[in-house]
Amino acid sequence: MKLDSKSPSGPLQEKWERYRLEMKLVNPANKRKFDVIVVGSGLAGASAAASLAELGYNVKCFCFHDSPRRAHSIAAQGGINAAKNYQNDGDSVYRLFYDTIKGGDFRAREANVYRLAQVSVNIIDQCVAQGVPFAREYGGSLANRSFGGAQVSRTFYARGQTGQQLLIGAYQALERQIGLGRCQMFPMTEMLDVVVVDGQAKGIVTRNLATGEIASHAADAVVLATGGYGNVFYLSTNARGCNVTATFRAFKKGAAFANPCYTQIHPTCIPVSGEHQSKLTLMSESLRNDGRVWVPKKKGDTRLPYQIPEAERDYYLERKYPSYGNLAPRDIASRAAKEVCDEGRGVGPGGKGVYLDFADAINRVGEEAIRERYDNLFEMYERITGESGYKTPMRIYPAVHYTMGGTWVDYNLMSTLPSLFVIGEANFSDHGANRLGASALMQGLADGYFVLPNTLGNFFASSKQAKIATSHPEFRKTEEEVKTRLHKLLSIRGKRTVSSFHRELGKLMWEKCGMARNEKGLAEAVARIPALRQEFWENVNVLGNGGELNQSLEHAGRVADFMEFAELLCLDALTRAESCGGHFREEFQTEDGEALRNDEQFSFVSAWEYQGPDKPPLLHKEPLVYEEVKMAQRSYR
């Protein structure tokens, strides 16, 4: 396997424009001759499917939800970044680029990140034109707020429902194409494998989740927009259905998996409340614009928050990082919360929580102004905890939230499996080892609306496409493999539920490869996962049959993939003997507990190649060459 990033040459600022000029185009009349499969209808998938259909390609779009509107993207709360500089506070494309590279702890590809910052401004125009109701100032201009890792206000938002509003925009565009007959939508249809013919991705095999029917779909290119894999940890802020199946099956068919160990732990989530909880809830980072994070100075202080005087509170983010304060990036804020809780200064049950306090902001701007900015988030918090964030500080704790790792893609967003493109959270993306808040929506929509529609056309125009039909034997073979696996899962009839295996795997992952990792724990996880996987395949109990709606079977297939993928994730974490961003190895830290990178040995993207069921995956390295930015120890002090 050869990794070629295909980053264009020339000055950073001109790369994308020049590349677009040099790209070959597909004649409008010829576009309808190309079939494209898009798997996923979240922000990345819906925007890509709509844009490609609008251009004239024949598109088929798949999702496992009953409507494209139910994709996990709908949960996104706080906002979307763009370098518009509406606030005149010093923002620019270059600053957004630099903040993203630095925020990712210098582990992202320069050319991609610069393009992302450039395209960010077009996204806002596109969404406004669609009617996305972004918050506005009194005079009508779009409002902004700040997010972590930036000293400018560049985040566009629609209260605490930005993802929902953006998805309605993309969904409308998609529906229009469905109405025009250019895009065919397949809801409740799960992709279970990629079909490879002559070394190219030429289609997929799916299962209809309502009827159990296994079917094949052929295309000239396959696009995966299937989201992130945070649920390998069982408990996360992701929607329950988020999984790694599509990208992991693609991995087994030749698409390298990049940086699987880069997972993001978000500092502001509602703390875990019990053993049988199946989901965690995010409290948007936007709340840190007005909320102040603190814990008592004294260990084991059980007084109620209002009983603790100012002088006895530790606003630890403001103390440690005076220039960014409560808006320190997520990896740093999460570790700082863990540190104070480990010291015995955490609050709430089990001492696993810190306060997010709005009292100062309410005194300053009034409760009404805070309601206007975040009311749905406060309401959500109250429904879950029974406490009002207006009256008492919220309690928060870090939780798994986002995955920076994903399928390795080049500058064209194509994987190492030719004609397989991967976009949105599913690819290894532009965020390096840590994503800045409000940048996932930006990347998903950049990929779907602006990057892929260009690069896919260039791919079609510059390579010869053999038309493959689903009658090709490779489709039959892949269908048989899919059916055998489903049959196997259904025939075990063991004694443990799918959830119990998922929970055990997640606990192991959180303990050994969570907010902090070390060599011993990772080696232990790598050794324990195969045993758990074996037990799964011998003792899992999947009820029902395959010819009907069977959520136990769906879950079992996804957990089976997590069982294999978890080992790859831990292996990647073990191999990366440095700390960077969301990957914090306890052995590698500065004297004051910050991540200590090793640029000399680890300034590369890890891209893992599948070698077969009984062989360890092979590590390939894409060197990260910084021509524009000088790598430095990250500082937010």
Ligand SMILES: Cc1cc2nc3c(=O)[nH]c(=O)nc-3n(C[C@H](O)[C@H](O)[C@H](O)COP(=O)(O)OP(=O)(O)OC[C@H]3O[C@@H](n4cnc5c(N)ncnc54)[C@H](O)[C@@H]3O)c2cc1C
């Ligand atoms: C609670 C929460 C709040 C967030 N808030 C923000 C925010 O304010 N700003 C920000 O920038 N980011 C935010 N994020 C991150 C952001 O929401 C996600 O990274 C982003 O929405 C992912 O979009 P996507 O299109 O890549 O994937 P998703 O939205 O996850 O969509 C995946 C799609 O793939 C389909 N799919 C998956 N597997 C298969 C399969 N095998 N077969 C068929 N279909 C499949 C699903 O049905 C779905 O349609 C937040 C995340 C969470 C969890």
